[in-house]
Amino acid sequence: MEELKPDILHEVIQKRFAQANKTSFGNALLIGGSLQYAGAILMAASAAVSSGIGRLTVATQRENLTALRVRNPEAMGLDWSHHGPVLDQVRKCNVVLIGPGMGESDEAAELVRATMRAMRPGQNLVIDASALNLIADHHIMVPTDVFTIATPHQGEWAKLSSVMIPYQGSMELNDLQRQNLNLDVLVLKQHHTVVLSDNRQVQLQIGGPYQATGGMGDTLAGMIAGFIGQFAEPRRATEAAVYAHSAIAEELAAHNWVVQPSLIADYLPNYMARINTNL
Numbered sequence: 001m002e003e004l005k006p007d008i009l010h011e012v013i014q015k016r017f018a019q020a021n022k023t024s025f026g027n028a029l030l031i032g033g034s035l036q037y038a039g040a041i042l043m044a045a046s047a048a049v050s051s052g053i054g055r056l057t058v059a060t061q062r063e064n065l066t067a068l069r070v071r072n073p074e075a076m077g078l079d080w081s082h083h084g085p086v087l088d089q090v091r092k093c094n095v096v097l098i099g100p101g102m103g104e105s106d107e108a109a110e111l112v113r114a115t116m117r118a119m120r121p122g123q124n125l126v127i128d129a130s131a132l133n134l135i136a137d138h139h140i141m142v143p144t145d146v147f148t149i150a151t152p153h154q155g156e157w158a159k160l161s162s163v164m165i166p167y168q169g170s171m172e173l174n175d176l177q178r179q180n181l182n183l184d185v186l187v188l189k190q191h192h193t194v195v196l197s198d199n200r201q202v203q204l205q206i207g208g209p210y211q212a213t214g215g216m217g218d219t220l221a222g223m224i225a226g227f228i229g230q231f232a233e234p235r236r237a238t239e240a241a242v243y244a245h246s247a248i249a250e251e252l253a254a255h256n257w258v259v260q261p262s263l264i265a266d267y268l269p270n271y272m273a274r275i276n277t278n279l
C-alpha cells in the first residue's frame with residue numbers, strides 16, 4: 001500500500017491570508033462527553049482549538065461545561081440535552097465531530113440519529129468512538145449526501161463492519177464495507193493506521209506504542225475536525241491530520257516514555273508553524 005508521506009502536510013497546511021478573520025477558518029461542532037467520559041470531548045476540543053479552527057462549539061453533558069470553559073475558554077458550549085439549539089448549530093457549521101466519550105445511552109443514540117438527519121450536502125461529518133457503536137447497535141443510517149469520515153479503532157470497526165480483526169488486513173474487505181456503510185473516508189486506527197477512500201489507500205508508517213494510551217484517538221478526532229474545518233479538500237485534510245498526530249507523538253517520544261494526548265494538542269500550533277508560517 002502507498003505510504004502516507006510528510007508531503008501531505010505541505011499540501012494541506014496553507015499560509016493564512018492577511019485579511020482573514022475567524023469566519024475564514026471554519027465553524028466546527030463537537031458532540032460528545034457523557035459524565036463518565038468528559039475527558040474525551042475535552043481532549044478533542046483542545047486539539048480542534050490548537051489546530052486553528054475559526055470557531056468551535058462543544059455540545060456535551062451540562063456538568064462538563066465548566067471544565068470545558070476552564071480548559072478551552074475559546075470554545076462555546078451547549079447542553080446537549082436541549083436538541084433544538086444543538087441541531088441549529090449542526091445546520092450552521094461546516095464540520096461536525098460526533099462520538100468521543102458520548103457513551104451508549106438511548107439519549108445518546110437519539111442525538112446521533114437527529115444529528116445525521118439535520119446535516120445537509122456540503123457539510124462534513126466525522127464519526128468516532130461511541131457514535132460508531134451506536135450506529136451499529138441502533139442501525140442508524142449514515143447520510144449519503146454529506147462527506148463522512150469514520151475513525152474507528154479495530155474493535156469499533158469489527159462491530160460496525162462485521163470485518164473481524166483477523167480479516168482486517170484485507171483492504172478489499174475493509175473498502176467494500178466502507179462503501180456499504182456510506183463512508184467517504186475510513187481511518188482504520190492501529191499501529192500503522194490505514195486511510196481508505198475512493199481510488200486511494202494510504203498507510204501511515206510513523207508512530208508507535210508510546211501512543212497506546214486513553215485519549216489518543218479523541219485527540220486525533222479533534223485534529224481531523226479542525227483540519228477539515230479550515231483547510232480545503234476534506235480527504236486530504238484528514239490524511240494530513242493523521243500524519244501530523246503521529247509525527248508530533250514521535251517527536252515527543254524522544255523525551256517522553258508515554259505521550260500524553262493533551263500534550264499533542266499543546267504542541268500542535270508549534271508543529272504547524274514549522275510546516276508553514278503566517279508571518
Ligand SMILES: NC(=O)C1=CN([C@@H]2O[C@H](COP(=O)(O)OP(=O)(O)OC[C@H]3O[C@@H](n4cnc5c(N)ncnc54)[C@H](O)[C@@H]3O)[C@@H](O)[C@H]2O)[C@@H](O)CC1
Nearest residue numbers: 037038039040100101102103129130153154155214215218
Ligand atoms: N478520558 C476519557 O474520558 C476517555 C474516554 N474515552 C472514551 O470512552 C468511551 C469508551 O471507550 P473504551 O476505551 O472504554 O472502550 P472502547 O469502546 O474503545 O472499546 C474497547 C474494547 O474494544 C476492543 N478493541 C479491539 N481492538 C481494539 C483496539 N485496537 N483499540 C482499543 N480497543 C480495541 C477491546 O476488546 C476493548 O475492550 C469512548 O467513547 C471513548 O471515546 C477513551 O477515549 C479513553 C479516555
Ligand SMILES: Nc1ncnc2c1ncn2[C@@H]1O[C@H](COP(=O)(O)OP(=O)(O)O)[C@@H](O)[C@H]1O
Nearest residue numbers: 153189190191207208209212214215216217218
Ligand atoms: N502501538 C501503536 N502504534 C502506533 N499508533 C498507536 C499505537 N497504539 C495506539 N496508537 C494510536 O493511538 C490512537 C488510539 O485511538 P483510540 O483507540 O480511539 O483511543 P481513545 O479512544 O482512547 O482516544 C490511534 O490513532 C492509534 O493509531
Ligand SMILES: [Mg+2]
Nearest residue numbers: 129153217218
Ligand atoms: Mg477512540
